[in-house]
Amino acid sequence: MNMNEEYKKIVAMKSNLKRWKNNETFSPYNIELHMVSKCNTKCKYCDGRPWFYNKREMNFGSFLKIVKQCIDLGVQEFRFSGPEPTIRKNELITLLKIIGKHKRTSSISTNASLLEKEDLKKIVKIKGIKMYISFDSHIPSIHNFLRSSKSAFNNVMRTLSIIKRLKLKNNLNYPQIILVSVITNMNYNKILDFIEFVKEYQIRHIIFQPLIIQTTYATKLKLNRYQLKSFISKIDSIQKLLKKYGIDSNIHDLRNKKYFEKSTNSFGLMLDDSNNNQDLMFNVPCFDPWWSISILHNGYIGPCINLAEKNKISLKNHSIKEIWYGNFFNDLRSKIFNKNYPQACAQCKVCANKIVELEKGRLIQLKTKL
Ligand SMILES: C[S@@+](CC[C@H](N)C(=O)[O-])C[C@H]1O[C@@H](n2cnc3c(N)ncnc32)[C@H](O)[C@@H]1O
Ligand code: SF4
Ligand code: SF4
Numbered sequence: 106m107n108m109n110e111e112y113k114k115i116v117a118m119k120s121n122l123k124r125w126k127n128n129e130t131f132s133p134y135n136i137e138l139h140m141v142s143k144c145n146t147k148c149k150y151c152d153g154r155p156w157f158y159n160k161r162e163m164n165f166g167s168f169l170k171i172v173k174q175c176i177d178l179g180v181q182e183f184r185f186s187g188p189e190p191t192i193r194k195n196e197l198i199t200l201l202k203i204i205g206k207h208k209r210t211s212s213i214s215t216n217a218s219l220l221e222k223e224d225l226k227k228i229v230k231i232k233g234i235k236m237y238i239s240f241d242s243h244i245p246s247i248h249n250f251l252r253s254s255k256s257a258f259n260n261v262m263r264t265l266s267i268i269k270r271l272k273l274k275n276n277l278n279y280p281q282i283i284l285v286s287v288i289t290n291m292n293y294n295k296i297l298d299f300i301e302f303v304k305e306y307q308i309r310h311i312i313f314q315p316l317i318i319q320t321t322y323a324t325k326l327k328l329n330r331y332q333l334k335s336f337i338s339k340i341d342s343i344q345k346l347l348k349k350y351g352i353d354s355n356i357h358d359l360r361n362k363k364y365f366e367k368s369t370n371s372f373g374l375m376l377d378d379s380n381n382n383q384d385l386m387f388n389v390p391c392f393d394p395w396w397s398i399s400i401l402h403n404g405y406i407g408p409c410i411n412l413a414e415k416n417k418i419s420l421k422n423h424s425i426k427e428i429w430y431g432n433f434f435n436d437l438r439s440k441i442f443n444k445n446y447p448q449a450c451a452q453c454k455v456c457a458n459k460i461v462e463l464e465k466g467r468l469i470q471l472k473t474k475l
Contacts, residue, residue: 139186150318238265282309
């Protein structure tokens, strides 16, 4: 994420919070859509929740209606995420085209296993699109092991190569490629080589994602304290190399070992950060209820997947606008603002990557006066 985009987001968060305080209306900035209830892979560290146990997916018509409502509501950014959005790739690409035509940005988070050349040819034509591609290691055996698939590495390479060729051939800047790499004890000491390897593929940004313990196996992948110390000691060199190749990343934020040690306690981390914010108006640990909406495959809606899943508020009987301005979102905003945090937030694990993405943003947030 470049600074401009990040700045725009922070301004949107702050301005929405301020408008809410003044009883004025404000639009959601970001929507995260989870169209599928399943994944085609079983990565060692991912529990795929909550989708594996509730498989009813809304049809294309319902998602089209959601996208149209969100465009009318003023949503700027549409994110299509897990478990694996490309399982419904034809419908997904149709929605992405509609979003692009309305000049809003969109992104897909994907394991890159299902997109063929014909799909990518359509995707590169969509303005403002970003692809978050999971890539844990340039060493095929490591990536394949972590992703529990013999073809995982080749799939990522095929996708990156096709996109690179299409962009060069058509002189395009999009899609922006953001790699997401989960840091485990199998790759923490190979990051410099990883960067040398991926630099060929016009990578815009790399998110180094601290491992969150969600599965029993994940405990075996956790960095011990010596490995963590060694990883942190390399951050300067990693940063230098990224700068040399013009790749943005969150690596700077990972100097603080709390992001690894407490990665499973996202809320604690966010609370910690917000307590350092002297501006009482804006020292909330999580801005999601003021700026973001997540919708699950079955129509459950909330500010994030955690609360969408837990509260079971459904789009069946209400429009997105009614829910955004209704009691559920407003009560939540009041609770979070008044530090009376819902139990579900205190157990929040889903927002760890938001913390990492937003850490830089929080610094701007401290300095930005509206
Ligand atoms: C849940 S996946 C959904 C999108 C898509 N299926 C993919 O794998 O890219 C989103 C991101 O979360 C990461 N992830 C999954 N489980 C994780 C864990 N336990 N700790 C940290 N990151 C995790 C994945 O590597 C991926 O980059
Ligand atoms: S990380 Fe993505 S690809 Fe892997 S199991 Fe989870 S949802 Fe599926
Ligand atoms: S569950 Fe997490 S992401 Fe969702 S509103 Fe609460 S703190 Fe924010």
